[in-house]
Amino acid sequence: MTAPPLVILSGGAGRRMGRADKSTLMLAGRPLLAHLLDRLEPQTDHIALNAPADHPAPMGLPLVPDLDADRPGPLAGIRAAMEWAAAQGATHVATVAIDTPFLPGDLIPQLMLHAEGHEGPVIASCGGRLHPVVGLWPVHLRQDLAAALAAGIRRVTDWTEAQGAIPCDFPATRPDPFFNINTPEDLRHAEDLIGAAI
Numbered sequence: 001m002t003a004p005p006l007v008i009l010s011g012g013a014g015r016r017m018g019r020a021d022k023s024t025l026m027l028a029g030r031p032l033l034a035h036l037l038d039r040l041e042p043q044t045d046h047i048a049l050n051a052p053a054d055h056p057a058p059m060g061l062p063l064v065p066d067l068d069a070d071r072p073g074p075l076a077g078i079r080a081a082m083e084w085a086a087a088q089g090a091t092h093v094a095t096v097a098i099d100t101p102f103l104p105g106d107l108i109p110q111l112m113l114h115a116e117g118h119e120g121p122v123i124a125s126c127g128g129r130l131h132p133v134v135g136l137w138p139v140h141l142r143q144d145l146a147a148a149l150a151a152g153i154r155r156v157t158d159w160t161e162a163q164g165a166i167p168c169d170f171p172a173t174r175p176d177p178f179f180n181i182n183t184p185e186d187l188r189h190a191e192d193l194i195g196a197a198i
Contacts (some may be wrong), residue, residue, distance in 0.1 A: 003108055005046035005090050007064055007081035008036055009074055009133055010055075010098035022098045023049065023058060025187060028194045032181070033059055035101040043108040044094070048084060050077040067146075073154050074133045075145065082142035094136050099181040101190060103134070104170050111136040111168050120164035127172045132156035134178065135165070 010023045010033075023033040033049070037059065040047055049058040053065040064084045068076040078095055085093035092115065094108055104110070107124070114122045115136050124134035133156060141163060148159050170177055175193040180186070 003044040003112070004092040004094050004136065005048065005085045005088060006040060006044045006094040006096065006108065007048045007050050007077070007084065008033070008040075008061075008098050009077040009081075009095055010049055010051045010058075021051075021055070022181070023051065023055075025181070027101060027181075027187065027190055031059075032098060032101060036096065036098065036103065039101075039103045039105060040096070040107075042105070046088070046090075048081075049098075050080055050095075068149055072149055073156075075149055075154065075156055075159060078133070078135075078137060078156070079142060079145045079149060082137055082139045082145065086139040086142060090139060092136050092138055095133055097131075097133050097180060099186075100131075100134065100178055101181070102175045102177050102179050102193070104177045107134070107170075108136075110170065114166060114168040118164075118166055120166065121160050122168050123160060123165050124170060124178065125167040126170045126176070126178050129178075130157065130167060131178045132160060135160075136168075 025032045027035055048062040048064045050064045055063060064080050066076040066080050081093045081095050096103060111122050122136040124131045153159050181190055
């Protein structure tokens with residue numbers, strides 16, 4: 001398998017951040033999206049941003065809006081990512097969350113390694129904890145996911161468990177490679193951690 005395309009999920013409402021657009025939050029003097037691109041661009045040639053259709057141009061990235069009008073959460077972003085990747089002829093697509101600036105430098109290679117011989121999703125885990133939106137998704141599951149969303153499924157793990165998802169475990173490091181920024185306090189903590197991640 002060649003490196004799959006990747007979609008950064010940024011379609012959430014950011015309620016705990018005062019409804020801020022997380023992709024433009026400033027961390028160590030740079031937008032959060034820029035930090036993710038530093039980590040992800042060496043791992044794949046094709047990156048897009050999942051965000052509302054009226055989102056400003058995201059640093060030259062393709063914009064992949066949700067296909068579900070009621071914004072039913074990250075599963076909708078994963079579905080949009082699958083459809084986008086399938087249109088490019090890809091067999092898989094990787095996704096990450098916009099608020100995870102310390103992602104592993106070998107995220108995609110490790111997900112791909114775990115996907116060999118497996119037909120379902122591969123989900124990142126660290127220290128025994130799953131990170132359900134960070135994963136590798138076979139695009140042939142996109143119709144099943146569309147049906148699940150139409151049936152009211154909203155929790156990512158409810159759908160991934162039904163698809164036989166397997167974990168891809170990453171070592172716990174400092175900073176936590178899956179630390180996510182949900183609140184202003186988290187953003188301040190990320191500022192404290194950023195020096196350790198460079």
